[in-house]
Amino acid sequence: MVNRVLKKIREIHIRLHQRFTPFATRYPGFLCRVVDKSSFLFMYDEIFNKEIYAFEASTQEPYVIDCGANIGLATIYLKKKFPNAEVVAFEPDPAIYSVLRSNIEGAGVVDGVALHQKCLAAQEGSVMFYPDGADGGSNIKNSEEQKKSVEVPAVTLDKYLNKKVDFLKIDIEGVEIEVLEQVQDKLPVVERIFVEYHSFANEQQKLEKLLSILTTAGFRYYIEHIGVTSSRPFVARDVHYGMDLQLNIYGYRD
Helix, strand or coil: CHHHHHHHHHHHHHHCCCCCCCEEECCCCCCEEECCHHHHHHHHHHHHHCCCCCCCCCCCCCEEEEECCCCCHHHHHHHHHCCCCEEEEECCCHHHHHHHHHHHHHCCCCCCEEEECCEECCCCEEEEEECCCCCCCECCCCCCCCCCCEEEEEECCHHHCCCCECEEEECCCCCHHHHHHHHHHHHHHECCEEEEEEEECCCCCCHHHHHHHHHHCCCEEEEEEECCCCCCCCCCCCCECCEEEEEEEEEECC
């Protein structure tokens, strides 16, 4: 009872902060650095309350790849669930990457976690990355709100799919299809995959291509609508950061 009350007080304290204002909190049960209150509360609810990344592993040492680690909540959740897991995590935003490293240390899940300040892309090299100060940074400029850019190293995913992958998480703000296309021949080594699909209002939709890649790789899928919501899409479609649709797509094998 005391813990629930204390957690509620900490949540209220978080909500009092201004957006995009860094602060620290013990709300998740460890000292956690936060870069934006709204994205933190949304991610915390999905990851720790709803447990959208929960799975049952056939080994005590599952291999997990976290593409789009942000401040580290998914990696921390999975390491708490599987203490002996091997996790490879990517976060291209230099400022958020420093927060990611701090949170991994603060949560005490350093062992077995490899962090990379790199952007996933279709080819090696470097790309221009557009931070948004929260969880929506991307190497695609999809909004006038994203005025600043920074050059970051880019890496392909194929070299990390060199053995069985128990869980592959891809939340990379619009680059998911080109990254998956580059590794589609290697996807059979992946046991479970999560992809956040992003549809941009001024571009052709590519959901069919994404689902085709998953189907060809032998996955069944479950789709959940999140984020951008249009209650009357025949009349008007809401657009946020250039996107008119976001979906959580879970790929699994029977």
